[in-house]
Amino acid sequence: GAVVSQHPSRVICKSGTSVKIECRSLDFQATTMFWYRQFPKQSLMLMATSNEGSKATYEQGVEKDKFLINHASLTLSTLTVTSAHPEDSSFYICSASRIGGSYEQYFGPGTRLTVT
Amino acid sequence: GQNIDQPTEMTATEGAIVQINCTYQTSGFNGLFWYQQHAGEAPTFLSYNVLDGLEEKGRFSSFLSRSKGYSYLLLKELQMKDSASYLCAPKDSNYQLIWGAGTKLIIKP
Numbered sequence: 001g002a003v004v005s006q007h008p009s010r011v012i013c014k015s016g017t018s019v020k021i022e023c024r025s026l027d028f029q030a031t032t033m034f035w036y037r038q039f040p041k042q043s044l045m046l047m048a049t050s051n052e053g054s055k056a057t058y059e060q061g062v063e064k065d066k067f068l069i070n071h072a073s074l075t076l077s078t079l080t081v082t083s084a085h086p087e088d089s090s091f092y093i094c095s096a097s098r099i100g101g102s103y104e105q106y107f108g109p110g111t112r113l114t115v116t
Numbered sequence: 117g118q119n120i121d122q123p124t125e126m127t128a129t130e131g132a133i134v135q136i137n138c139t140y141q142t143s144g145f146n147g148l149f150w151y152q153q154h155a156g157e158a159p160t161f162l163s164y165n166v167l168d169g170l171e172e173k174g175r176f177s178s179f180l181s182r183s184k185g186y187s188y189l190l191l192k193e194l195q196m197k198d199s200a201s202y203l204c205a206p207k208d209s210n211y212q213l214i215w216g217a218g219t220k221l222i223i224k225p
Binding site: 042043044045046049091093095104105106107108109110112 | 149160161164
């Protein structure tokens with residue numbers, strides 16, 4: 001159990017367009033979902049933490065108007081990269097913690113975004 | 117501040133044993149996770165320690181000493197597929213995982 005999916009796995013978009021990434025917990029309800037970004041050979045960087053039905057908490061330096069997070073249900077969170085630029089090209093990974101769990105984070109497979 | 121210290125890279129031989137050390141400083145402590153991350157993929161859970169001592173899970177074991185701010189991951193009977201990065205991630209007082217850059221493990225035949 002504890003499977004997290006992400007869609008799409010890869011996306012290429014043009015500069016100035018917006019891209020939506022979905023994160024779903026398939027077989028459990030997630031109290032909290034996390035969005036990370038990872039550049040090549042670097043550590044995971046937490047972008048934001050979201051709880052179902054409430055506004056996401058963004059980490060310092062992450063623009064909330066550029067990276068829109070919606071956590072509409074206990075199994076779905078979305079990240080929308082608005083007005084994407086080439087420097088937004090990265091590996092975006094979501095994770096989810098289950099209700100009543102040990103705060104372990106179950107990771108989705110990631111989404112590789114390339115902005116041209 | 118919060119800090120994770122792991123070796124950047126380690127090399128080991130197939131069939132051997134390797135120990136990856138991790139020292140941490142966090143504001144509060146609520147357990148420590150080890151994750152494995154293959155290149156281009158998301159991390160996968162390996163182990164979780166909340167009390168001092170050794171947790172064994174097949175070929176992988178993880179040790180924790182809270183007083184020393186120290187943990188290690190022990191990998192036995194190394195296989196080529198174990199080539200990956202290994203991430204030590206303690207939880208702070210807010211139950212937030214703190215991530216370091218991880219240790220890249222290279223397995224040679």
